Amino acid sequence: xxxxxxxxxxxxxxxxxxxxxxxxxxxxxxxxxxxxxxxxxxxxxxxxxxxxxxxxxxxxxxxxxxxxxxxxxxxxxxxxxxxxxxxxxxxxxxxxxxxxxxxxxxxxxxxxxxxxxxxxxxxxxxxxxxxxxxxxxxxxxxxxxxxxxxxxxxxxxxxxxxxxxxxxxxxxxxx
Numbered sequence: 001x002x003x004x005x006x007x008x009x010x011x012x013x014x015x016x017x018x019x020x021x022x023x024x025x026x027x028x029x030x031x032x033x034x035x036x037x038x039x040x041x042x043x044x045x046x047x048x049x050x051x052x053x054x055x056x057x058x059x060x061x062x063x064x065x066x067x068x069x070x071x072x073x074x075x076x077x078x079x080x081x082x083x084x085x086x087x088x089x090x091x092x093x094x095x096x097x098x099x100x101x102x103x104x105x106x107x108x109x110x111x112x113x114x115x116x117x118x119x120x121x122x123x124x125x126x127x128x129x130x131x132x133x134x135x136x137x138x139x140x141x142x143x144x145x146x147x148x149x150x151x152x153x154x155x156x157x158x159x160x161x162x163x164x165x166x167x168x169x170x171x172x173x174x175x
Contacts, residue, residue, distance in 0.1 A: 006086060031045065038054075093148060103132070107123065109122040
C-alpha cells in the first residue's frame with residue numbers, strides 16, 4: 001500500500017514545526033459523555049460523531065453495545081497503529097499488513113468499590129495491558145520492523161500516557 005500522501009503530509013508538518021515549534025501545542029478535541037439512562041452512555045465528538053456504550057448484563061447493562069473499557073483498548077490500539085503507519089511512512093517503509101491488538105485484564109470488584117482479601121480496595125483500572133503487533137513489509141528485515149514498532153509506540157500519545165500514568169485533573173460541577 002502506498003503511503004506517499006502520509007509521507008508528504010508529515011514532511012509539510014515537520015517543516016512548519018521546525019520554523020514555529022509553538023504551533024505544535026494544541027488542545028485535543030474533547031470527548032463529551034452524556035448519560036442516556038440505565039448504564040448507557042453516548043459519547044460525542046465535536047464533529048458530531050457519537051459512540052454509544054453500555055455495560056454487560058451482569059453489571060446492569062443490556063450487553064448489546066461496546067463497553068467503555070473496550071473503547072479505552074480501541075483508542076490504545078488505534079493510536080499505536082496510526083503511529084506505526086506514520087513512522088513507516090517517514091522511514092520509507094511500505095507496509096503490506098499491520099494489525100495491533102490491545103488487551104487487558106480487569107477485576108470487576110474494583111469497579112464496584114470492593115476490597116480484596118487483604119482488606120485493601122481492589123484497583124479499578126485495567127491490569128496487564130498488552131499490545132500485540134503483527135506487521136509485514138516486503139523486503140524489510142524483521143529486526144528493522146521491530147525497531148520501527150518499538151520507536152513508534154514509544155512516541156504514540158495514548159501508549160505514552162498509559163506508560164507515564166498521567167495524573168487526572170478532576171473538575172466537578174454539582175448542584
